[in-house]
Amino acid sequence: MPTRRAPKPGQRKKPNILRERGITYVDYKDIALLRxxxxxxxxxxxxxxxxxxxxxxxxxxxxxxxxxxxALLPYPGAAAARGR
Incomplete structure (x- = not known):
């Protein structure tokens, strides 16, 4: 059975934004959150x-x-295409 690696010094888990804010349902109209x-x-x-x-x-x-x-958020590449 493989052993787990110890985390490297200085590394820690990323904060979970949804859990911190107490958000249980992600709404597609909440653009500020989705961005x-x-x-x-x-x-x-x-x-x-x-x-x-x-x-x-x-x-x-x-x-x-x-x-x-x-059309509330851009598709990938749409922003890059506009800059050409």
């Missing part, structure tokens, strides 16, 4: 970057995709 999980290029940030649980990450991803459909 924290999107890079400047419009891509959805990874779980290891955001510190979300797998379930929360799925909910955030679904909300971001719904917001993109409703």
């Amino acid at each position: 924290q999980f999107i890079s400047d290029r419009g891509k959805i940030r990874a779980r290891r970057i955001t510190g979300l649980t797998p379930r929360q990450h799925r909910e955030v991803t679904r909300a971001i995709k719904n917001a993109r459909e409703m």
